[in-house]
Amino acid sequence: MSNILLDLSLSMVKKDEMENMKAFIQTAHRLLHESLGAGKEFTGWLDLPNSYDEAELNRIKYYAEKIKKESQAFVVIGIGGSYLGARALIEALNHNFYNELSEEKRKGPAIYYAGNNISSNYIWDLIDLLEDKDISINVISKSGTTTEPAIAFRVFKEYMEKKYGKRGARERIYVTTDKDRGALRELAEMEGYASFVIPDDIGGRYSVLTAVGLLPIAVSGINIDELLLGASDGVDEYFNEDLDDNICYQYAAIRNILYNKGKDIEILISYEPNLQYFAEWWKQLFGESEGKDNKGIFPASANFTTDLHSLGQLIQDGKRNLFETTIHIEKPKKDITIKADDNNLDKLNYLENKTIDFVNKKAFEGTVAAHTSGRVPNIVIKLPQLNEYYFGKLIYFFEKACAISGYMLGVNPFDQPGVEEYKRNMFKLLGKPGY
Numbered sequence: 217m218s219n220i221l222l223d224l225s226l227s228m229v230k231k232d233e234m235e236n237m238k239a240f241i242q243t244a245h246r247l248l249h250e251s252l253g254a255g256k257e258f259t260g261w262l263d264l265p266n267s268y269d270e271a272e273l274n275r276i277k278y279y280a281e282k283i284k285k286e287s288q289a290f291v292v293i294g295i296g297g298s299y300l301g302a303r304a305l306i307e308a309l310n311h312n313f314y315n316e317l318s319e320e321k322r323k324g325p326a327i328y329y330a331g332n333n334i335s336s337n338y339i340w341d342l343i344d345l346l347e348d349k350d351i352s353i354n355v356i357s358k359s360g361t362t363t364e365p366a367i368a369f370r371v372f373k374e375y376m377e378k379k380y381g382k383r384g385a386r387e388r389i390y391v392t393t394d395k396d397r398g399a400l401r402e403l404a405e406m407e408g409y410a411s412f413v414i415p416d417d418i419g420g421r422y423s424v425l426t427a428v429g430l431l432p433i434a435v436s437g438i439n440i441d442e443l444l445l446g447a448s449d450g451v452d453e454y455f456n457e458d459l460d461d462n463i464c465y466q467y468a469a470i471r472n473i474l475y476n477k478g479k480d481i482e483i484l485i486s487y488e489p490n491l492q493y494f495a496e497w498w499k500q501l502f503g504e505s506e507g508k509d510n511k512g513i514f515p516a517s518a519n520f521t522t523d524l525h526s527l528g529q530l531i532q533d534g535k536r537n538l539f540e541t542t543i544h545i546e547k548p549k550k551d552i553t554i555k556a557d558d559n560n561l562d563k564l565n566y567l568e569n570k571t572i573d574f575v576n577k578k579a580f581e582g583t584v585a586a587h588t589s590g591r592v593p594n595i596v597i598k599l600p601q602l603n604e605y606y607f608g609k610l611i612y613f614f615e616k617a618c619a620i621s622g623y624m625l626g627v628n629p630f631d632q633p634g635v636e637e638y639k640r641n642m643f644k645l646l647g648k649p650g651y
């Protein structure tokens with residue numbers, strides 16, 4: 217049966233180096249599964265796909281349908297883990313030009329994002345774009361106090377109330393936040409907004425398979441049952457503590473081996489442009505989980521072949537402190553056959569009857585060969601197809617690999633104390649009371 221596969225043949229790591237990681241992997245496995253590790257109170261994501269509350273799932277589907285019916289545009293307000301996972305999957309699993317499609321062709325409203333920056337230009341332009349559209353909004357914040365989404369929501373709440381009146385706005389505002397704490401929870405109760413809960417034991421960057429991600433994802437027409445099925449199969453498949461039989465743990469182990477050899481930048485590569493935000497989600501997951509105590513691999517991303525024409529030189533020939541992890545999609549959703557041309561001025565007739573995906577795959581093979589000859593270790597994660605099932609499983613694969621990798625690195629993979637530093641300075645400069 218087809219499955220996600222991990223190809224380590226070009227990772228430049230020897231078999232015995234992997235063997236030597238077995239004991240560390242088993243320790244990390246126990247820290248995670250027996251709740252013995254740092255941040256153990258934030259491991260609710262581990263079994264979530266297997267224990268999903270059916271009633272909650274049905275509520276998500278119900279409101280997703282309501283939003284679809286009532287809206288031409290849907291605005292997701294959130295930052296970091298409170299929007300990246302949703303955006304990653306909405307873009308990866310839909311049409312490349314989803315928002316530009318006609319309403320008949322699209323399976324849901326156009327989806328826009330706010331509260332992920334503090335640019336007045338951005339908010340202004342978004343409001344301008346939404347002027348003649350019927351909209352609904354989903355404000356997502358676990359703490360309920362993050363500045364960026366809080367400011368955006370203040371603007372959008374006023375906008376909605378002007379456009380639809382207080383009662384009408386109430387019907388179109390959806391809140392995803394903590395069960396009982398925070399300003400957003402208080403507001404949701406006070407205003408009577410439909411609301412969803414981010415479980416206490418799941419941090420922002422691990423929350424894509426909760427209502428945080430599932431509501432916006434379902435609104436875009438993606439099958440969330442298939443997504444959860446993939447993740448749920450991942451729970452079983454990536455449980456085995458024997459390194460030989462667990463590709464998720466192999467990925468965690470090899471990252472640590474490479475890091476200890478001075479490879480402190482990992483570039484996540486894809487040959488599909490609509491995986492750009494999947495890479496953004498992955499960057500937060502690994503960056504916020506591992507980058508602490510003066511340690512951690514810097515997670516970067518590139519889209520090939522596009523970036524081969526900008527970053528390719530550096531990867532091939534620059535400082536040898538990086539490795540690549542490619543997400544390789546075996547079968548495209550659609551393909552195009554290249555035809556012969558009578559004039560052949562572009563000299564492309566040698567590709568007659570080959571498909572564009574065939575060329576993309578040759579570009580991948582050629583690139584991996586070039587970069588490994590330039591001493592860049594390459595890890596390849598192969599997915600049979602770009603669909604809900606495999607991406608659900610891949611999400612879980614990375615979440616778990618990240619937790620295991622963080623424990624092997626000796627950090628708490630579930631906190632993010634460093635992020636507070638810029639906030640404190642900003643609050644002081646803004647004159648926030650108490651700072």
Ligand SMILES: O=P(O)(O)OC[C@H]1O[C@](O)(CO)[C@@H](O)[C@@H]1O
Pocket residue numbers: 295296297298356357358359360361362365420421504632635636
């Ligand atoms: O959901 P919240 O509480 O608004 O947080 C959003 C993001 O901000 C951070 O807390 C960092 O400040 C991330 O960890 C999180 O994903």
